[in-house]
Amino acid sequence: MATLEAIYPAGSAASRSLRRASPAHYRRTAVAVGFRRGSGTRSVRPIEARVRVDAAGRREFVEVKSEAEAEADPDVDCDCEAPAKDHPVMSTVGKSTNIVWHNCPVGKVERENLLKQKGCVIWITGLSGSGKSTLACALSRELHSMGYLTFVLDGDNIRHGLNRDLSFQADRAENIRRIGEVAKLFADAGIICIASLISPYRRDRDACRDMLPDSTFIEVFMDVPLQICESRDSKGLYKLVRAGKIKGFTGIDDPYEPPLKCEIVIQTKEGECASPTAMAEQVISYLDLNGFLKA
Ligand SMILES: Nc1ncnc2c1ncn2[C@@H]1O[C@H](COP(=O)(O)OS(=O)(=O)O)[C@@H](OP(=O)(O)O)[C@H]1O
Ligand SMILES: Nc1ncnc2c1ncn2[C@@H]1O[C@H](COP(=O)(O)OP(=O)(O)O)[C@@H](O)[C@H]1O
Incomplete structure (x- = not known):
């Protein structure tokens, strides 16, 4: 049994690809992984890896076999179909059966090198009226003027399209999960993705954090008191809530759970x-300090 690094050197394209492949893909007792480059030329050999996934969804390679080792050991403890030499492994993820994870030779690192920046998700959370959209737009504008590629995912906007089928009552977790998945794709594209949505529950935000590679989920808490948000009332929603016309409004009759630990807190000073x-x-x-503004 070898370590991952013994087969593929740390930092190599194959090692990086393995580590960033979907956690769902690895949520198995054992997996076999094959990589191909170009038109069918195998430049990296397949391996079999036993992976431990902790409660937070983080994965750790506990055993890795080279192709030769794997072939010499027919008793692979694998809960997936044994891979035929040239066949990929089928997975079951949620309700999707017989699906295969496809890797592409152009990966996140290659895209980041092209863009000269690091893909990440800046997740802005806070009450309605706390200034999430304002910060998202200002940040996008400033970064754009500095030559960085950004994209804003605004909760309100996404509810106009992708998430138009979701309510504020039963479907809030699903709203956040979908935006987390989309944000993850943008970060993987090498883009600085700015997600701006109330996302009131810690558990849902943490689930999005766990979708992303370490330190690329940057949570920004708009620590603005309800009183200020309500006094702004730019959409007139608080007024409707107080008049009893909207029920289950975050911060009034539905909870908002502030982050216990996050990367950035935007605070008011003496109410300003x-x-x-x-x-x-x-x-x-x-x-800048954390190296996201360079390749
Ligand atoms: N019940 C209830 N609670 C909170 N907010 C409500 C509600 N109903 C409608 N709205 C308006 O919808 C915007 C929130 O959408 P989000 O997708 O960001 O919310 S969430 O992340 O699912 O909590 C939110 O936009 P922002 O004001 O920009 O935060 C509100 O204007
Ligand atoms: N830093 C700020 N200083 C003053 N007003 C602000 C600030 N940030 C936002 N606002 C104002 O507050 C209102 C709500 O801001 P918005 O960005 O729409 O909040 P959210 O997206 O959290 O609902 C808007 O009228 C906006 O102009």
């Missing part, structure tokens, strides 16, 4: 908020 540009600069200095 920083300007949108100053808030954006706070996030940009975090990105």
